[in-house]
Amino acid sequence: MKPLLMKRQCLYVLSGIFLVILNGCSSYFHQPTKEKRARLGEDTGLTPTLRTLPPPSEKLVAAVYKFRDQTGQYKPSENGINYSTAVTQGATNILLKALEESGWFVAIERENVSNLLNERKIIRSSMAQFKPENENLPPLLFAGIILEGGIVSYDANVITGGAGLKYFGAGGSAQYRQDRVTVYLRAVATKTGKILKTVYTSKTILSQSVNASLFRFVRFKRLMETETGYTTNEPSQMAVTEAIEKSVQSMIIEGVRDGLWNADAKSGDKLTTALKDYEVEQKEAKETDVYGARNNVERSRISVMPEVSLLRYAGDYANPVNKFGFGGALNVGLTRNWNLQLHVTSATLASKQHFTRDVTISEVNLQYRTLPLQKVNPFLQIGAGVTATRNSAFFEFKGKKDRMINGGVGIEYALGRGVGLNISGQYNYFVKDEFDSVISGSFNDSFWRATMGLSIYLGGGYSKKSKSKSL
Secondary structure (H helix, E strand, O other): OHHHHHHHHHHHHHHHHHHHHHOOHHHHOOOOOOOOOOOOOOOOOOHHHHHOOOOEOOOEEEEEOOOEEOOOOEOOOOOOOOOOEOOOOOHHHHHHHHHHHHOOEEEEEOOOHHHHHHHHHHHHHHHHHHOOOOOOOOOOOOOOEEEEEEEEEEEEEEEEEEEEEEEOOEEEEEEEEEEEEEEEEEEEEOOOOOEEEEEEEEEEEEEEEEEEEEEEEEEOOEEEEEEEEEEEEOOHHHHHHHHHHHHHHHHHHHHHHOOOOOEOHHHHHHHHHHHHHHHHHHHHHHOEOOOOOEOOOOOOOEEEEEEEEEEEEEOOOOOEEEEEEEEEEEEEEOOOOEEEEEEEEEEEEEEOOOOEEEEEEEEEEEEEEOOOOOOEEEEEEEEEEEEEEOOOOOOOOOOOEEEEEEEEEEEEEEEEOOEEEEEEEEEEEEOOOOOOOOOOOOOOOEEEEEEEEEEEEEOOOOOHHHHHHHO
């Protein structure tokens, strides 16, 4: 039986490892085991959108002198010093390609304009020997706008994390790291020098690693050892390309919206859709923080919460049992982060045989809400209250009263406008060891409580000043 059991355990572990690998099957099943030929460059996720923008009424002649890496940063390294730059040094070429893909610009050579002028001198001297003097080269195009800017920031390790588990030599782990690159682009009028428009875009760069291993003696003198995994690093050049393409798209749409340049009159519906989509995207950007979380949930100052609870007595009697209770709470927001709660619960605390007590629990809690403008809002709370013995009525405060303090944690998930699901857990500790009428042990009586309720928001909201502080 034991060899069979060991085989089953190994099968379960190997199945788990296989499931971990499937999570990243694209990179795992396309490992580079042989040389590959050169191919055309990949499109980013934004390239198709750039190609399908509404066409212009007339293309803009644009000059790009330098679009540089202005960060001066090197690649982060765990082993010594790395003198490779964190981002590409060819951002000018990427910008020129994005301008061409958009179909809105006629890009003219300015980065190496000295080479162009030298070549024109050579052509003139050659033409002077074989052609009449009155035949000249056509003039160079001059730009209506100059596009300036650059890669202004590369932030390494904006978010890092991971998880892992090992049990009897079998397990797996995953790690990830997120960097961030930021691009600024501005359009300058060549006739006046006026800055017409400035846009700012950013793109995250994800690196992740997943591995699984097994090290186990399957039977006497038979050792089984296996390991596998993969690591993926999003190319920084692709991230820079997408950020630059996004800046070009933003420059075009904002310029049309502000009347700086015009789209083709035949693309009315397409232009209207593009402007509406961009307006929605701008609104989402204002509600999104640097970590990608949306701050778009507006909670009112006052809410009521009907709830059910699961309570577990922890006192001087052995064999405690779990009992259900019900009640409600009134929440009053002092600020967006701080909340005052009045809470009443009707419940029973009991052990298996020797102790049962029906109680009404009333308490005042102070809660600190960590993410009040987000859909998922964790909170911490401390408070104090009174537990009163009740008889027949569900909410009765005439019986024996015991004071207590509590602390807990919880989370609220916004289900919709004005409604949220509230789940919390707390520990309640009595000030005196008299709740169960037995004084014994080093600690006072206490009980645990898990609560699930439905927050229904009422009344007005908070001021804009309060909102800016919470952000």
